Amino acid sequence: MNDLLPLKPLPEPNDLTRPFWEACRRHELRIQRCLSCGRLIHYPKIICPYDHGTEFDWVRVSGRGTVYSFVGAYRAFHPGFQPDLPYTIAIVELEEGPHMMTNVMLPPAEVEIGMKVEVAFEDINEQISLPKFRPAGAP
Amino acid sequence: MKGKAIISGIGETEYSRNSGLSDKALQLQAIQRAIADAGLKPQDIDGFIPSAVAPNLYYEDLVENFGIPDLKYTATLHYGGASGTGGLHSATMAVASGVARHVVVMAGRNGVTGSGNISRNLAVTPPKAILDQASRQFEAPFGALVPMQFYGLIARRHMHMYGTTSRQLGAVAVTMRSHAMLNPKALMKKPITLDDHQNSKLLADPFRLLDCCIESDGAAAYVVSAADVARDLPKKAVHVLGIAEGHPPSPYSIATRNDLMVTGATQAGPRAFKMAGLKAQELRAAFLYDPFTFMVIFQLEVLGIIPWGEAAAFVESGGIGLKGKLPVNTHGGLHSQAHSMSGINHLCEAVKQLRGEAGPAQLAQAAPCIVTGFGDFGDSAVALLGT
Ligand SMILES: [Zn+2]
Numbered sequence: 001m002n003d004l005l006p007l008k009p010l011p012e013p014n015d016l017t018r019p020f021w022e023a024c025r026r027h028e029l030r031i032q033r034c035l036s037c038g039r040l041i042h043y044p045k046i047i048c049p050y051d052h053g054t055e056f057d058w059v060r061v062s063g064r065g066t067v068y069s070f071v072g073a074y075r076a077f078h079p080g081f082q083p084d085l086p087y088t089i090a091i092v093e094l095e096e097g098p099h100m101m102t103n104v105m106l107p108p109a110e111v112e113i114g115m116k117v118e119v120a121f122e123d124i125n126e127q128i129s130l131p132k133f134r135p136a137g138a139p
Numbered sequence: 140m141k142g143k144a145i146i147s148g149i150g151e152t153e154y155s156r157n158s159g160l161s162d163k164a165l166q167l168q169a170i171q172r173a174i175a176d177a178g179l180k181p182q183d184i185d186g187f188i189p190s191a192v193a194p195n196l197y198y199e200d201l202v203e204n205f206g207i208p209d210l211k212y213t214a215t216l217h218y219g220g221a222s223g224t225g226g227l228h229s230a231t232m233a234v235a236s237g238v239a240r241h242v243v244v245m246a247g248r249n250g251v252t253g254s255g256n257i258s259r260n261l262a263v264t265p266p267k268a269i270l271d272q273a274s275r276q277f278e279a280p281f282g283a284l285v286p287m288q289f290y291g292l293i294a295r296r297h298m299h300m301y302g303t304t305s306r307q308l309g310a311v312a313v314t315m316r317s318h319a320m321l322n323p324k325a326l327m328k329k330p331i332t333l334d335d336h337q338n339s340k341l342l343a344d345p346f347r348l349l350d351c352c353i354e355s356d357g358a359a360a361y362v363v364s365a366a367d368v369a370r371d372l373p374k375k376a377v378h379v380l381g382i383a384e385g386h387p388p389s390p391y392s393i394a395t396r397n398d399l400m401v402t403g404a405t406q407a408g409p410r411a412f413k414m415a416g417l418k419a420q421e422l423r424a425a426f427l428y429d430p431f432t433f434m435v436i437f438q439l440e441v442l443g444i445i446p447w448g449e450a451a452a453f454v455e456s457g458g459i460g461l462k463g464k465l466p467v468n469t470h471g472g473l474h475s476q477a478h479s480m481s482g483i484n485h486l487c488e489a490v491k492q493l494r495g496e497a498g499p500a501q502l503a504q505a506a507p508c509i510v511t512g513f514g515d516f517g518d519s520a521v522a523l524l525g526t
Pocket of ligand 1: 034035036037038039048049050051052053
């Protein structure tokens with residue numbers, strides 16, 4: 001344990017969410033899809049909320065989306081985020097429909113609702129890469 | 140259910156930041172005061188609805204400490220800040236059905252030094268149980284951890300849609316504080332200006348420090364009784380005109396709620412008004428759950444009291460002040476009175492206003508009024524009260 005470098009909370013993939021996180025590790029954004037009605041579901045669920053199907057696959061989405069809303073984090077409520085301040089917490093609406101919580105990798109003052117963004121993976125360790133977003137078409 | 144239930148008694152502990160009392164001691168004290176206020180004996184209580192936000196107090200504690208001989212009904216509510224007012228829904232059903240005669244609803248905690256400091260508990264070491272939930276597994280890793288940030292996402296969207304400004308949020312804060320200054324139980328008594336709000340520390344943009352409610356020690360409780368006991372009460376009965384609860388789409392997560400302007404109150408509001416046979420424009424006072432300044436503006440609109448996009452200007456023009464068209468939170472709210480009792484302090488203030496016991500903040504006419512609870516980022520309870 002290194003008390004000087006507090007670790008951020010990390011996802012702990014379980015049977016329901018493992019396909020999502022394994023795809024992220026390969027730098028692919030994949031969303032759960034119901035096999036009977038074809039709707040995309042995020043966060044992953046045991047039963048499809050639209051038609052109650054119970055069989056799914058994981059479809060690769062474009063990774064493109066728009067900022068639906070965002071918050072500028074100026075205080076770290078967990079010490080692991082202190083070095084990132086200020087950072088941007090955002091809800092991104094994927095081109096394919098689902099909304100997801102993420103970070104836009106820009107200072108909050110440079111983010112706007114409606115901004116076009118695309119996924120950019122941040123490798124955390126051997127198991128986890130986090131799907132974050134950056135302005136679309138950025139070099 | 141209409142006409143079947145009254146609020147017969149209210150009880151609040153002292154609100155402080157250093158009570159030195161355990162969760163349980165605070166909670167039992169609030170219950171004892173509410174029972175006495177109703178002119179009842181503890182043995183008369185036959186129903187109990189604690190909030191899950193009140194840690195460590197179960198029906199067993201009630202029965203053991205008060206020697207309740209025949210508890211006929213108990214249920215614990217798990218909708219965060221909506222549980223305090225939501226308890227009125229369950230209690231009204233219990234007395235309307237004849238299952239129970241006198242039901243205690245209670246919430247409270249030692250919120251500063253005790254078990255109940257929610258922000259600290261959630262954030263410092265995100266518990267495994269939280270990270271196991273699919274919702275939190277997809278949120279905490281991005282540094283989305285505390286209510287301030289989640290509610291901030293709703294507020295930012297509202298600002299984008301309707302042009303709501305930080306100064307307008309500040310107008311809520313200044314009004315809440317001006318009400319708290321008149322309230323003997325309020326913790327925050329120092330006057331604030333709009334500039335103080337604008338200069339307060341930015342924490343989760345759009346929210347500054349002075350957009351946020353306080354944390355405190357304290358508990359509050361009320362007794363719901365069958366309406367036929369009204370004439371035997373020592374104090375004026377407060378009638379439950381309308382009561383409803385509502386639960387939002389994507390209740391685990393606002394991130395996956397496709398329209399952030401939809402919430403539990405979207406459904407609960409019309410149900411409560413229909414039961415009461417009232418229109419929102421007939422209200423004379425409102426007691427709105429206010430963990431953040433924005434939630435006052437938001438609920439005025441969600442509940443149809445003010446048209447969408449107009450509540451911020453209504454607040455800015457003094458509409459929610461004591462002399463305004465619709466006084467809101469005459470006790471100072473969660474923002475400036477106290478916050479550790481799941482909004483039961485709002486319900487207690489509503490009862491005091493309706494009885495004429497609200498002291499320097501007493502309104503000439505407070506009936507009919509609305510009390511809301513709002514919790515877990517979307518659960519909602521809406522009560523309409525009168526005399
Ligand atoms: Zn389906």
